[in-house]
Amino acid sequence: MNVRYLLFAAAMLSVTGCDQMQSALNTPGSAPAAVTGDVIATVNGAPITQQVLDVYNRQRAAKGAQPDADNPDGPLNELIALELMRQEAVSNGADADPVISATLNQLERSTLAGAAIKAFMANTEVSDAEVREMYDTNIGQSGKEYNARHILVETEEDANEVIASLDAGGDFVELAKEKSTGPSGPQGGELGWFGAGQMVKPFSDAAAALDKGSYTSQPVKTQFGWHVIRLEDIRDSTPPPFEDVKDRLKMMLTNQKLQQHVEQARNSATIDIK
Numbered sequence: 570m571n572v573r574y575l576l577f578a579a580a581m582l583s584v585t586g587c588d589q590m591q592s593a594l595n596t597p598g599s600a601p602a603a604v605t606g607d608v609i610a611t612v613n614g615a616p617i618t619q620q621v622l623d624v625y626n627r628q629r630a631a632k633g634a635q636p637d638a639d640n641p642d643g644p645l646n647e648l649i650a651l652e653l654m655r656q657e658a659v660s661n662g663a664d665a666d667p668v669i670s671a672t673l674n675q676l677e678r679s680t681l682a683g684a685a686i687k688a689f690m691a692n693t694e695v696s697d698a699e700v701r702e703m704y705d706t707n708i709g710q711s712g713k714e715y716n717a718r719h720i721l722v723e724t725e726e727d728a729n730e731v732i733a734s735l736d737a738g739g740d741f742v743e744l745a746k747e748k749s750t751g752p753s754g755p756q757g758g759e760l761g762w763f764g765a766g767q768m769v770k771p772f773s774d775a776a777a778a779l780d781k782g783s784y785t786s787q788p789v790k791t792q793f794g795w796h797v798i799r800l801e802d803i804r805d806s807t808p809p810p811f812e813d814v815k816d817r818l819k820m821m822l823t824n825q826k827l828q829q830h831v832e833q834a835r836n837s838a839t840i841d842i843k
Contacts, residue, residue, distance in 0.1 A: 605618065605620060606618035606619045606620030606621070607619045607620075609622060609645065610645060610648075610649060612649055612652040612653060612656070613656060615652055615656070617645070617648050617649065617652060621648065622644060622645060622648060625644055625647070625648055626644055629644060686827065689827055689830060690823055690827065693823055693826050693827070695819050695822045695823055695826070699822055700815055700818050700819050700822065701811070703818050703821070703822060704811050704814065704815075704818055707766070708808050708809065708814060708818075709808050709811070711805060711806060711807065711808065712764060712765065712805075712806045713764075713765065713777065713803055713804070713805060713806060714762050714763065714764050714803070714804050714805075714806040715762070715763060715764075715765075715773075715776045715777065715800060715802075715803055716760070716761060716762050716763075716800075716801040716802040716803070716804075717760050717763075717776050717779075717798055717799060717800050717801055718741060718742070718745060718753075718757060718758035718759050718760060718798070718799045718801060719745070719749070719751065719753070719758045719760060719772075719796045719797065719798045719799070720741070720744055720745045720748055720749045720751075720754075720758050720796065720797045721749050721750050721751035721754070721758075721793060721794050721795070721796055722748060722749070722750060722794060722795050722796075722797075723750060723794055723795070724795060725788050725790070725795050727748070727795065728788030728789075728795035728796070728797055729788060731744055731748060731797045732784075732785070732786065732787075732788070732797055735784055735797070741757070741758070741784065741799050742757035742758070743757070745757045745758030746758075750794065751793070751794075758799075762804075764806055765777060769791045769792065769793075771789055771790060771791050772789060772791055772796060772798065775789040775796070775798055776798055776800055779798065779799075779800035780800065781800055781801070781802060781803055782799075782800065782801075783799070783800060784797060784798060784799040784800075785797055785798045785799075
């Protein structure tokens with residue numbers, strides 16, 4: 570067995586946890602959870618099917634692995650290596666480890682939940698009328714856009730100190746670089762252009778109330794901390810054409826329906842949280 574097969578298999582395991590979705594492992598010669606398809610190899614009696622190989626090839630491709638024309642059996646050999654190591658783990662009692670057992674349980678749950686979500690998305694229709702309503706309500710109306718900077722600090726006292734420094738003639742950009750804990754701090758607190766709905770409401774309301782070039786005279790509190798905001802500029806916003814955002818809005822509506830479906834399932838389920 571070429572060592573590189575084992576190395577690649579180990580790398581895949583570290584990412585995916587398991588490539589064959591075993592959920593009940595008992596003896597070294599036992600097969601993983603029941604699979605369907607043509608058996609293309611057996612390892613100590615445990616089958617590897619073409620379907621499993623196809624799934625594994627898709628996983629390899631998703632991780633950037635390229636087909637090797639000089640070694641077309643490479644993926645199958647990697648699967649064989651995985652199966653050998655699976656059997657060794659069972660022989661060593663790894664299947665009794667509660668963390669491993671919980672990991673396999675969660676892999677099965679995620680895979681089956683993913684199948685249910687995929688089926689729901691495929692069978693859920695969103696009408697053009699629904700998409701148009703969402704566009705008209707959330708995007709299609711003209712409004713204002715703001716270009717602002719901010720200084721984010723942890724406490725109201727810190728924010729008042731920043732305002733006092735600005736009142737004394739301090740430079741907003743330099744104060745942001747020195748004191749802001751937000752990711753825009755190194756850029757002088759620059760946020761660029763944003764619409765009112767793109768920021769949390771207290772921040773948007775405070776920015777919209779400012780005159781161009783002015784800063785907030787009182788600290789603005791959000792869930793992120795305390796802000797001092799300076800309005801750089803303001804302009805009328807032009808909504809994107811309906812056709813440019815139609816597909817994105819349709820996906821958003823589908824996701825909303827999925828969330829509602831999950832919530833309905835939760836409401837009708839018997840859930841006992843210990």
